[in-house]
Every structure is written in structure tokens, then in C-alpha cells.
Amino acid sequence: MSIKSYLQKLSFRTGVIVLLMCIPFYILSFVQVFFPVSTATKGILFTVFFGLAKSFQYGGIAILGKEGYKRVKGYLKRKKQLNDKTMKSDSNRTPRYCPDLFSNPEILSGIRLVIFDFDGTLGDSQKLITDTMLATIERLNLPMRSREECARTIGLPLKECFSSIIPMTDEQAEECAKVYSEIFNVKNVPGVVKAFLGVVETLERLSSQGILMSIASSRSHRTLAKLMDELVLSKYITYLIAADDVVEKKPAAESVLKTLRHFNVEAHETLVVGDTEFDILMGRNAGTHTCGVTYGNGSKESLEAAKAEWIVC
16 A cells, blocks of 8 residues: 555544644744854754654645545535524524425535434334333333323333323332333344334435434344344445443544544534424534434424424425
8 A cells, every 4th residue: 555545544533633733833943043053053953943844734635635525525515504594593493394305405415424323214113112111111010101201202212201291219110121121122023123114225325425324222232233234224324323332322522522423523524313392402412413203102293303304204
């Protein structure tokens, strides 16, 4: 591999840092004339500092290359679009609606990575999850809740799914999560969760455009990986973050930030897609673009309240 090829494989952020390193050495190459040293030494210092400045400058440019130029151009384009909308503040921002991710070219403009939620976004698992929650509540003799109330908790960490709709101690929430997992493992047979209509076609189209894809889910890594294989989505989804892969669960930003580091992608180049306000808030907390979908477990109103930039409905 040539030096140029090697440099171009480094991250965009590395290129910016290397390029900026040339500035102090350019300054030193001229400031050294005031050093209390001989003229010969000053000549040597100038050569050394100026040479280092040029090395960092050309090294940074080599790392950034054509791809770096495209990223900067995409970033500036998005900034201009935001300015053109004349949004005074976040509170005044209103979502834009679309039938899918491809109907408006602005949705994917400058986007290199799409992070999907799974349940309610890619996979239709609402009945499985709510059946399991209701069975857990019944087994533990807790106050009964409706299927709709259970559905509204999907996307939260497992313990919070129960504690958010039934007053309970942390120990009781732990017990709920344990019993839920036991029942879920029995009910979660192959074929019970199916991909929503159009999901495979969407992933295929994103892949053909060279867009990276990953999942940030509140379910366990084991069950998530199993579903990827069952639904034959592994050839599109190359990275998974589950609840047991992070400390701070949704709507905290950790899942997204960990994914950005994995792919060496910036937040402004990323779109988070989910069906609940927890997904949208997770993306916003990480500084990414966001898109809500209304066919899953959340509602149009909750996605609007979370200030999703786009809503598929």
C-alpha cells in the first residue's frame, strides 16, 4: 500500500487535526527570527519549522482528499439549508412529512450512516412484546395494564417499561425484567417477528447508495443478532448496539456515539430512524439528524413532541 493510499484511509477528524497542526509550525518558522541565537541557527530553525508545517499541511490534505472535500461540502450544504429555513429556535422547529426515506432528496443529503431502531421500525414485534409484558404482569400479580399502555413503553430499557406504567421499587422492576426475559425466550420462536413491508427494499436501496447502516436497540444483543439472521438483514446491517452493550440506555446518546466512533462518521453525517420519542431524543442528544416512523409503536404526536426533523407517515 502506498503512503497516499494509507493516509486516505484515515478518518476525516484525523485529517482536520493533522492539517491544523501546520499552523503553529508556520508561526514558529517566522517567530524564530526573534530568538537569541546565531543567524546560522535561525536558518536551521526556519528550515525545520517550515518543513514540519508543510509536512502537516500536505499530510492533512492527503488524508482529507476528495472524500473530505465531499464531507465539508455536504456539511456546508446542510448548514445553508438550516439557515434558509430561518428557524429561530428548537421550539419553533416543525417536522417535515414524507412517505419514505427517498421521497425528498434533502432527507439523505450528506448522510453517510443511518442508525435504525429495531422494534417497531424494522421488525413488527409489538404483539410479541405486549403479550410478554401482559403475561409478566399477570404472573407477578401486578395491577393489570392495557395492551396500548404496554405498547407505549416499547423503546425504553426493560425495567423502565414496567416501572413507567406501574408504581414499583427498583427490586420489583428487576424481578419484572427477569420474568419478562424468561417468558420472552419461550414465546420468541422463529417467524413470530417479521420485517415490516418495504423494509428490505429500503435497506437494499440504501446499500446501493453506499450508505452505512446499523441498529441501536433496547433489546438484548443475543436476541437482536438472532433476528438479524432470521430476517436475513445481516448483509445490510453491519453493526449492532443493544441494551447490554451500553451503560446509558435510550434516550441517552451513548448507543449513537459508540456507533459513530465505530464507523468514524460525524454526527451531522448521520440519520437516526425510529418509531418512538426515545429514538428521536437519543439522536438529538447525540447531535444527529432524526426521522420518525408512524407505523410502529409510537404516535405522530409523540414524534412531533420529540421534534423529529422528518416523519414518515
